[in-house]
Amino acid sequence: MSRGANIKAVNLTKKFGDLLVLDNMNFxxxxxxLLCVVGPTGCGKTTFLNSLTNLYQxxxxxxxxDDEPVDLKKHxxxxxxxxxxxxxxxxxxxxxxxGLDIKKVAEKEKKxxxxxxxxxxxxxxxxxxxxxxxxxxxxxxVSIARAFATKPNLLLMDEPYAQxxxxxRYKLEDELIKLWEATGTTVxxxxxxxxxxxxxxxxxxxxxxxPTTVKTFLDNPLPRPRDIASEEFVKLRNQVTDLIKxx
Amino acid sequence: xxxxxYTLISIAAVAIFLIIWQICAAMNPGGMLPTPVAVVKAxxxxxxxxxxxxxxxxxxxxxxxxxxxxxYLIGLLIGIPLGICMAWYKKFDWFARPLFDLIRPVPxxxxxxxxxxxFGIGLLSKSxxxxxxxxxxxxxxxxxxxxxTESVHLWVGQIYGASNTTQLFKIAIPTALPMIMTxxxxxxxxxxxxxxxAELLASTKGLGFMIQQSRGLMRVDIIIAGMAMIGIxxxxxxxxxxxxEKLVLRGGRW
Numbered sequence: 315m316s317r318g319a320n321i322k323a324v325n326l327t328k329k330f331g332d333l334l335v336l337d338n339m340n341f342x343x344x345x346x347x348l349l350c351v352v353g354p355t356g357c358g359k360t361t362f363l364n365s366l367t368n369l370y371q372x373x374x375x376x377x378x379x380d381d382e383p384v385d386l387k388k389h390x391x392x393x394x395x396x397x398x399x400x401x402x403x404x405x406x407x408x409x410x411x412x413g414l415d416i417k418k419v420a421e422k423e424k425k426x427x428x429x430x431x432x433x434x435x436x437x438x439x440x441x442x443x444x445x446x447x448x449x450x451x452x453x454x455x456v457s458i459a460r461a462f463a464t465k466p467n468l469l470l471m472d473e474p475y476a477q478x479x480x481x482x483r484y485k486l487e488d489e490l491i492k493l494w495e496a497t498g499t500t501v502x503x504x505x506x507x508x509x510x511x512x513x514x515x516x517x518x519x520x521x522x523x524x525p526t527t528v529k530t531f532l533d534n535p536l537p538r539p540r541d542i543a544s545e546e547f548v549k550l551r552n553q554v555t556d557l558i559k560x561x
Numbered sequence: 562x563x564x565x566x567y568t569l570i571s572i573a574a575v576a577i578f579l580i581i582w583q584i585c586a587a588m589n590p591g592g593m594l595p596t597p598v599a600v601v602k603a604x605x606x607x608x609x610x611x612x613x614x615x616x617x618x619x620x621x622x623x624x625x626x627x628x629x630x631x632x633y634l635i636g637l638l639i640g641i642p643l644g645i646c647m648a649w650y651k652k653f654d655w656f657a658r659p660l661f662d663l664i665r666p667v668p669x670x671x672x673x674x675x676x677x678x679x680f681g682i683g684l685l686s687k688s689x690x691x692x693x694x695x696x697x698x699x700x701x702x703x704x705x706x707x708x709x710t711e712s713v714h715l716w717v718g719q720i721y722g723a724s725n726t727t728q729l730f731k732i733a734i735p736t737a738l739p740m741i742m743t744x745x746x747x748x749x750x751x752x753x754x755x756x757x758x759a760e761l762l763a764s765t766k767g768l769g770f771m772i773q774q775s776r777g778l779m780r781v782d783i784i785i786a787g788m789a790m791i792g793i794x795x796x797x798x799x800x801x802x803x804x805x806e807k808l809v810l811r812g813g814r815w
Contacts, residue, residue, distance in 0.1 A: 395713050
């Protein structure tokens with residue numbers, strides 16, 4: 315079982331030239347949290363995640379994982395990107411193994427984990443297929459399996475299910491909850507789909523319009539499995555929708 | 562069915578070309594243009610007959626291949642890593658680029674006079690010409706290939722803690738492979754062309770030399786036979802590279 319990581323942002327600011335995108339953000343995500351991040355379209359949600367992981371160099375402030383500055387060589391982080399990030403020269407199973415190869419996981423364990431997560435995302439029959447032979451939703455499932463296979467302490471997901479059909483999305487949402495409960499990984503899940511945020515999140519972080527800052531944190535006490543048609547669910551969904559409105 | 566049709570059309574095109582050639586040669590019996598049949602005869606005869614240039618077709622072919630492949634392989638061995646390093650390491654790019662930009666526009670055959678003066682008319686001078694011709698294509702294509710690496714792929718590597726070198730070998734070079742293969746093919750074409758030009762000017766053996774000697778003796782049949790051999794070998798080398806490409810690019814071109 316992997317342990318979730320604690321994340322703390324102190325005065326996080328990110329500028330692109332003169333354009334201020336993230337403005338002095340301060341927040342803390344507890345270890346083992348499942349946090350959904352929502353905000354107005356174009357508010358800088360992806361910049362937010364990329365800055366948290368040093369993929370974008372922050373302009374000022376500090377990001378701490380377990381009270382230490384972010385170090386991707388040391389901290390076990392995974393990231394599921396919005397766009398297709400599979401390597402076209404690798405087969406499905408080689409793509410899933412990619413992170414494990416870099417992390418130099420022992421061969422036996424590597425094989426077991428690849429089999430386990432390939433099975434979970436339903437791609438075992440396609441193990442020898444190359445990305446060009448797969449549909450958009452299958453490609454995203456490869457990325458999901460790759461991210462989970464490293465058993466990260468922190469998992470960042472940038473609208474990972476946006477390209478998937480609704481049936482698969484529901485399946486993978488439930489799968490994510492199961493994996494999160496089983497592993498205790500801290501998950502930060504960006505979505506523009508408020509229903510998805512309310513369905514998944516134990517907490518919901520609402521961002522303002524650009525320059526982005528933290529508007530509020532909402533607790534989501536709804537019991538699981540959640541019923542999207544229940545009165546409490548609809549009430550919370552409407553509350554989040556009202557908070558996102560900037561007009 | 563479609564493939565059969567394509568093969569028939571291809572055969573018809575070659576047949577039409579040969580018929581037109583035969584008609585042109587027949588209409589001018591005392592002229593310089595030999596018939597296709599005469600060229601085919603000369604082509605096969607040259608495999609055993611050393612006349613008029615002192616060596617058989619295979620000896621000339623061997624000499625040409627030796628020069629071409631040595632220069633070509635050195636061009637690949639230096640050009641591909643150089644292009645990769647220039648694209649990946651910014652400071653190395655600043656260092657190497659001005660010199661490369663000066664060399665790049667000079668065609669391989671423009672180096673022939675200098676190489677003859679420096680190294681004579683032996684293997685080395687011609688290999689150097691071939692090397693320069695293939696090197697440029699390899700550098701440009703490897704460089705462009707590495708530059709095409711997508712940020713999201715590098716991010717995947719970074720997220721898992723990959724070092725700069727690991728990202729180069731596990732992400733950037735695999736990304737660049739299709740372009741590197743394209744560079745190898747382009748380099749082969751330019752090398753083969755430069756070789757014949759070099760042999761026409763300065764050599765004692767080789768297909769270019771054979772053609773040049775036959776020109777002096779007005780043996781048009783051997784000239785065309787030599788040209789045909791250049792075309793056949795060039796095409797065969799291209800086929801070999803295509804096979805190599807299929808082996809290297811397992812997932813097809815990306």
